[in-house]
Amino acid sequence: MKRLLAVLALAACPVALAAGSPGVTPTTITIGGTVPITGPAALFGSVGRGADAYFKYVNAHGGVNGRKIKYIYRDDAYDPAKTVQLTRELVENDHVFAIFDTVGTDNTVATTDYLNAAKVPQLFAGTGTARVGDNFKSHPWTMGYLPSFRAEGVVYGRAIAKTAGAKVAVLAEASDFGKDLTDGLKRGLGAKSSAIVSSQQYQPTDTSIESQMSTLHASGANVLVLNVTPQYAILAYLAAHKLGWHPRIYVSSVCISPNVMDIIRASVGAEVNGSQSIAFVKDPTDQTFAKDPVVALYTSILKKYAPGAKPSDVYNFYGMGVAYTMVDALKHAGKSPTRASLLKAAQHLNEVNPFMRAGVKIATSPSDYYPISKAQPVRYDRVHWVAVGPLVSARG
Amino acid sequence: MRSTLRLALLLGATVASLAFAGSALAAFGPKLVVSSAAPQAAGGGGPTRIGVTVPNSDDPTFRAAIYIPTGYQVATASAGKLGDVTATAAAADLGGAVLPLTGELDAIAPTPATATAAAQCQVSPSQTWNLQLTAAGQTLNIPMFVVAGTAAEAAAGYQTKLVVCLPPPDVPAGTPGRAQFGAKLLSASFSVSAITQPTATGDYRWTSLWTPYVPTAGRPNPAGSVEVQALRHIPTQVKLTVTKRKVTTTVRKRVKGKIRKVKQVSTLVRFSSTVTANGAPAASAKITTTAAGKRVGGASGSFRLAAGKSATVKSTAVVDSDTGSVATGQPENAAADLFFHDLGAGGCVATPAVSGGLPCADATVGGETISATSVVKGFK
Numbered sequence: 035m036k037r038l039l040a041v042l043a044l045a046a047c048p049v050a051l052a053a054g055s056p057g058v059t060p061t062t063i064t065i066g067g068t069v070p071i072t073g074p075a076a077l078f079g080s081v082g083r084g085a086d087a088y089f090k091y092v093n094a095h096g097g098v099n100g101r102k103i104k105y106i107y108r109d110d111a112y113d114p115a116k117t118v119q120l121t122r123e124l125v126e127n128d129h130v131f132a133i134f135d136t137v138g139t140d141n142t143v144a145t146t147d148y149l150n151a152a153k154v155p156q157l158f159a160g161t162g163t164a165r166v167g168d169n170f171k172s173h174p175w176t177m178g179y180l181p182s183f184r185a186e187g188v189v190y191g192r193a194i195a196k197t198a199g200a201k202v203a204v205l206a207e208a209s210d211f212g213k214d215l216t217d218g219l220k221r222g223l224g225a226k227s228s229a230i231v232s233s234q235q236y237q238p239t240d241t242s243i244e245s246q247m248s249t250l251h252a253s254g255a256n257v258l259v260l261n262v263t264p265q266y267a268i269l270a271y272l273a274a275h276k277l278g279w280h281p282r283i284y285v286s287s288v289c290i291s292p293n294v295m296d297i298i299r300a301s302v303g304a305e306v307n308g309s310q311s312i313a314f315v316k317d318p319t320d321q322t323f324a325k326d327p328v329v330a331l332y333t334s335i336l337k338k339y340a341p342g343a344k345p346s347d348v349y350n351f352y353g354m355g356v357a358y359t360m361v362d363a364l365k366h367a368g369k370s371p372t373r374a375s376l377l378k379a380a381q382h383l384n385e386v387n388p389f390m391r392a393g394v395k396i397a398t399s400p401s402d403y404y405p406i407s408k409a410q411p412v413r414y415d416r417v418h419w420v421a422v423g424p425l426v427s428a429r430g
Numbered sequence: 431m432r433s434t435l436r437l438a439l440l441l442g443a444t445v446a447s448l449a450f451a452g453s454a455l456a457a458f459g460p461k462l463v464v465s466s467a468a469p470q471a472a473g474g475g476g477p478t479r480i481g482v483t484v485p486n487s488d489d490p491t492f493r494a495a496i497y498i499p500t501g502y503q504v505a506t507a508s509a510g511k512l513g514d515v516t517a518t519a520a521a522a523d524l525g526g527a528v529l530p531l532t533g534e535l536d537a538i539a540p541t542p543a544t545a546t547a548a549a550q551c552q553v554s555p556s557q558t559w560n561l562q563l564t565a566a567g568q569t570l571n572i573p574m575f576v577v578a579g580t581a582a583e584a585a586a587g588y589q590t591k592l593v594v595c596l597p598p599p600d601v602p603a604g605t606p607g608r609a610q611f612g613a614k615l616l617s618a619s620f621s622v623s624a625i626t627q628p629t630a631t632g633d634y635r636w637t638s639l640w641t642p643y644v645p646t647a648g649r650p651n652p653a654g655s656v657e658v659q660a661l662r663h664i665p666t667q668v669k670l671t672v673t674k675r676k677v678t679t680t681v682r683k684r685v686k687g688k689i690r691k692v693k694q695v696s697t698l699v700r701f702s703s704t705v706t707a708n709g710a711p712a713a714s715a716k717i718t719t720t721a722a723g724k725r726v727g728g729a730s731g732s733f734r735l736a737a738g739k740s741a742t743v744k745s746t747a748v749v750d751s752d753t754g755s756v757a758t759g760q761p762e763n764a765a766a767d768l769f770f771h772d773l774g775a776g777g778c779v780a781t782p783a784v785s786g787g788l789p790c791a792d793a794t795v796g797g798e799t800i801s802a803t804s805v806v807k808g809f810k
């Protein structure tokens with residue numbers, strides 16, 4: 035009788051687990067997320083595909099604590115309203131354990147209240163906004179992944195402040211993303227913030243930025259800061275080219291994937307050379323990393339689990355990098371993971387992520403929600419971003 | 431701003447149409463370029479490289495039919511990769527930015543989608559190939575159909591043609607069937623192992639028939655069609671002639687503290703190269719000659735070898751590559767472009783069976799780089 039009870043208790047265990055932790059069964063953990071596969075930020079779409087490929091690779095090698103990761107990612111077309119709808123579906127219909135890597139600042143912010151009220155971990159969102167990174171007290175269930183946008187702006191501001199006679203024009207997305215970068219730029223410029231002679235914004239749904247670029251050009255600026263997403267970076271470079279304007283350009287790190295730069299280079303030629311940004315992931319297309327084992331791993335994973343994906347599309351690589359951290363967090367959430375144990379694991383990361391550049395560690399604490407603390411200033415030179423100087427702080 | 435520009439262009443085009451009513455006004459000047467995928471073997475053979483280019487200011491392309499001349503072998507390819515593809519396209523959705531596209535040409539089994547495309551293209555293909563291209567993380571699939579020529583086309587020397595139809599790029603965003611990104615083809619070049627070059631000597635004239643879209647209307651403009659051609663001279667060869675002469679000189683040298691006359695032997699090597707295209711002098715060739723890896727001259731010249739030394743003399747000819755190129759979209763690697771020598775309309779021989787009397791607008795000769803080597807052993 036005792037033996038029978040013990041067997042029944044064991045048999046009931048997975049059911050109890052499943053009931054306690056939505057999205058977790060004895061053999062699987064289901065996570066979900068939204069990615070702009072279409073729409074104005076479709077260039078980011080490969081983030082989901084790269085992450086998915088990495089999870090499949092992990093599954094093929096035993097999964098996490100014996101469970102396979104099932105990753106459901108849906109196309110929100112970069113529309114926050116759709117992100118909300120799809121996220122709710124993922125939580126309420128697909129019963130995901132956690133939301134992983136929501137791509138986009140507004141998209142993340144639009145879902146934080148709902149997910150925090152439901153106590154669903156929203157981990158490693160594709161944003162570096164202060165509205166997420168600084169709000170760990172009011173919204174502890176949401177953590178971003180990108181370096182702080184504000185810190186990135188500070189890096190550019192400090193670099194520009196060292197240049198005599200700089201007259202700065204700023205093009206920014208009308209969002210927290212653009213605002214944080216611009217705030218950081220001003221902070222980095224410090225006493226020289228009056229060097230900003232013109233600022234223009236665009237809406238993420240705008241199809242043209244020609245009038246903004248004309249205004250910025252007319253300001254007489256010799257430095258252009260692009261606090262923009264990839265599509266608008268392409269439009270801005272092209273517009274400057276058409277205007278015959280050759281400012282020194284600082285471009286947001288979210289735009290610097292080789293496949294974006296290839297388009298810019300094919301469109302404006304050598305004018306792209308000398309552009310500056312920051313980088314935190316390795317560039318698998320750069321000879322500097324040709325012998326890095328993670329590049330060979332990346333290529334083989336893409337080939338096997340995402341056939342047709344282009345290795346030069348570094349958003350795939352970024353997707354794998356953030357998936358690596360998610361796997362790390364899931365491992366540390368324990369053999370019987372709960373949403374609370376996953377959040378605790380995410381708050382105590384101390385990871386050397388092979389997808390990141392040397393010296394860029396992934397580390398968090400309950401009061402530090404910026405996993406990436408350092409970044410590498412880079413300058414574009416013909417076909418690649420070249421490291422310039424030492425790593426700099428990327429904390430909020 | 432862009433709408434205003436479009437309207438102005440449209441108005442301009444309308445006025446011009448009225449002024450020249452009845453003439454084929456569409457700006458449409460595609461070029462066809464054919465070369466070899468690898469340096470041409472002396473007797474021909476080997477896979478083919480095909481390139482096309484359309485100026486950015488031209489009307490968008492609706493259909494291109496490329497006619498393969500008799501002598502080329504077209505194999506029935508089993509499913510798989512046939513070659514590599516590079517292309518460029520202007521993306522309306524990205525402000526006209528140039529998309530560099532890369533990918534491969536594959537032989538595929540027909541699918542419902544390719545069957546629909548074949549019907550829209552009005553062809554009954556014997557094989558279905560696919561240009562699978564990626565740009566900005568997105569994949570573009572463009573079916574390419576291998577189609578038997580009509581009886582009249584076959585009688586004119588064209589038993590097989592490759593046909594591609596492209597979606598309209600310049601209709602409003604959201605229009606069903608609009609090209610992804612609003613991408614307008616500017617250039618494409620692809621190697622194809624299933625089309626092998628002739629081994630028999632001759633001048634092989636490829637031809638093609640191109641039909642544009644009516645700008646911004648999304649419907650074909652058959653009246654704007656043009657025929658353009660590409661010539662291949664087989665074989666195109668460089669002939670290197672090397673002669674050597676023993677040169678003996680006397681020099682004064684200090685030997686064991688005394689000045690003595692000493693004989694020194696060296697070798698004077700003379701070289702000259704000529705390039706022929708199917709036996710005739712090539713229209714355009716730039717020759718450089720190296721010895722032991724160092725440049726020693728152009729098409730002809732001389733150099734000296736020290737006593738007992740030997741060197742490999744290599745003559746490299748860049749042939750028919752002087753007028754233009756089919757861009758790969760990699761400005762940092764311009765050597766990868768497919769270069770050509772443009773013969774213009776004067777080099778085009780109309781093929782009524784193909785064009786039905788439409789203008790024969792252009793012909794090119796595909797460029798290539800060929801070389802010849804000779805080992806010279808110096809006198810002792």
